[in-house]
Amino acid sequence: NAGVTQTPKFQVLKTGQSMTLQCAQDMNHNSMYWYRQDPGMGLRLIYYSASEGTTDKGEVPNGYNVSRLNKREFSLRLESAAPSQTSVYFCATEDTRNQPQHFGDGTRLSIL
């Protein structure tokens, strides 16, 4: 059972480069989330999608865009990467509102 799959697992970018982080789930969950995790800051919500076809901003959306391609896939795009976006990015899914979330193993992104 794959659950939530994130690709790539690691990536190094130069300032100004663009990149898309991919997330796919096989649990048929309705809601999907993108978080970033930084030392001392915990998990902060970037964007979420409550259902296929909808996306909304979270706590820290600046510098990011998202696409809910279908029920399975939710991608996160950095149009012009900045060093402040160096972080570990997690995708999560949720079956119905306020149920436990299921996380991928993260993408470790470094911006030089």
Place this chain on the structure above:
Amino acid sequence: TQLLEQSPQFLSIQEGENLTVYCNSSSVFSSLQWYRQEPGEGPVLLVTVVTGGEVKKLKRLTFQFGDARKDSSLHITAAQPGDTGLYLCAGVDWPGGGADGLTFGKGTHLIIQP
């Protein structure tokens, strides 16, 4: 915005000792979830507490939800090196929760030394 404060931020103890970590807020939550995260992996759910005063046990781990639904604790008995990890609490906003999901605390980094 509802906030969850976790304490301590870091804890390093010897194998066999007992410990308690706390998750506190000034806000009421519908329910509270506890996750454990190991290095290089995403958080994994341990338990959900729903009712004020509720106590749930998971082997050597005991979780309690405060009577007023504003706080929670995790107590580990006879800690083992396998308990090492980052423990996160996450609250579902009162009364019905929001579409934007959970409010996470910043976590307690726990190290159990052999």
